[in-house]
Amino acid sequence: MxxxxxxxxxxxxxxxxxxxxxxxxxxxxxxxxxxxxxxxxxxxxxxxxxxxxxxxxxxxxxxxxxxxxxxxxxxxxxxxxxxxxxxxxxxxxxxxxxxxxxxxxxxxxxxxxxxxxxxxxxxxxxxxxxxxxxxxxxxxxxxxNIKSEVIKPKIYLTASELQKGETILLDNGLDLTKPLYMIAVLGSGINKTYPLKYMAHVLDTIITEQPNAQLIFNYIPTQYSHAKEVYEYCKPVTKNQIFLDLFGKSLREFLTLTIHCTALIGNEGGATNMAKALDIPTFTIFSPWIDKKAWNMFEDGIRHKSVHLQDYESKRYNKIAHYKDLKNDFKNLYENFRPEYFKEDLTEFLDQLT
Missing domain, CATH: 3.40.50.2000 (Glycogen Phosphorylase B;)
Structure with missing residues (x-):
């Protein structure tokens, strides 16, 4: 066949x-x-x-x-x-x-x-x-005629790739005995990117809860200015824990770094799915116009947790026929999706990792 x-x-x-x-x-x-x-x-x-x-x-x-x-x-x-x-x-x-x-x-x-x-x-x-x-x-x-049991996507890294990721992290001054978080700081487009000031607030919360945590960003060189903007919005104590210039220079290198992380936190997208395929815990922030049911794969509220504006303002979604009907209003929706809404959820997620 x-x-x-x-x-x-x-x-x-x-x-x-x-x-x-x-x-x-x-x-x-x-x-x-x-x-x-x-x-x-x-x-x-x-x-x-x-x-x-x-x-x-x-x-x-x-x-x-x-x-x-x-x-x-x-x-x-x-x-x-x-x-x-x-x-x-x-x-x-x-x-x-x-x-x-x-x-x-x-x-x-x-x-x-x-x-x-x-x-x-x-x-x-x-x-x-x-x-x-x-x-x-x-x-x-x-x-x-195939009725399959549920299968999780998997990514297959070689032993040399695992070693390469560890070497890159150590050479850049990271301490692998301390918490290390990969931050999906940007989405695949502006309408899937949590507002940059709000994202900085999320990073401040991480460092408040875990002062020894280390943060690295997932971005590509053309997105550097936006990643730097998030960095600048952060508190000084948070900036000290961000390794801004360290990023995966290819998709495969991103994977070799992520597999050594404590968790991936940030915008929903390919990075989240890849982290799950590497069996790395995830905390995902969904865009308000994306149907969470479609992509919150294997969520258990503990190892994998996600948040969506609908979780906190459910009435806003009662009369819509399709989530994509909200796409043109993403800026206003994101503005309402304040980080205070899920601060407790994020804190609980971080607590169970330690």
Whole structure:
């Protein structure tokens, strides 16, 4: 059996969808499994023992219908028995159909269902602590007669990578006997980024509760000015505990640093999902227009905890049809999502780590 799974775009999505490979191999250990992903996401699934081959959806494919059609035609030569289109957008619709696989599986959308041999309706409420992102992906395996137990995404680091992360931290003056927190200081965009002054308040709370704690930020060089702005808003005592110039210079290096951290704290996004896949505790601040039920994976209120404006102002959400209806009002919503709301929650999270 030869199966292709398609999951383009974001790092967190690519990581989360990787659970399908483990689930399929558990039922069909001899199956050959291929993965279509965007080039920049590869490092999060590098060394995954359940994935046999990668195919990369590039910028050229994104910007050209002709290139996308050619990519689908190229994949047709692999003679797949089944294709699972997790992404389920126009480009993957085209690629899936062009493979001519005997089984083509995706989530149900009335306007694309004719392109697939099997479609699966997504759940709206989670049935387990795994959350909807996990449960809805696993439901795509039903046409293959696979009913999988809940699987957690995993990241596979080598021994040399583990050593590299430790060396970087020690060379930069960190003390690994003291608490060390990776701060997801920025989201994937402004509408998913907790206000910078508020984030500084969160960092001040961490240092107030744990004066010996050390803080490192997750950002890329082009985001330095925003990371520095958060730093400047912090109290002097907090600034002393921030190693601002230390950051992962690649996705893989970020992982080698994060695995040595006590926890990851900050904006919801790929960094949170990666920390969970490394079995690192997380405290996540959700954007007010994102549905928390979809991405608060494996939350237990202890090792993994998240906060959302809806947790404190539930009436505001009573009349909305879809969370995305609030997207254009994100600034006002964030302004109302004051750090005082969840100060006690953060303190309890920090207390149980020590």
């Amino acid at each position: 030869k199966i292709l799974i398609i999951q383009q775009k974001m790092i967190g999505d690519v990581l989360t969808s990787s659970i399908l490979f483990e689930a399929i191999k558990s039922k069909y250990p001899d199956a050959e499994l291929h993965y279509v992903i965007n080039t920049h996401t590869y490092q999060v699934v590098e060394n995954n023992p359940f994935i046999d081959k990668f195919h990369f959806f590039t910028k050229e494919h994104e910007n050209s219908l002709k290139a996308t059609l050619a990519f689908g035609k190229f994949l047709q030569m692999e003679n797949y028995d089944a294709v699972i289109d997790v992404y389920s957008k126009t480009s993957s619709n085209i690629v899936s159909f062009r493979t001519k696989a005997k089984k083509r599986i995706s989530k149900y959308k009335w306007y694309t269902s004719f392109l697939y041999t099997h479609t699966v309706k997504e759940g709206k409420e989670p049935k387990t602590s795994a959350g909807l992102a996990i449960e809805n992906r696993l439901s795509l395996l039903e046409p293959l």
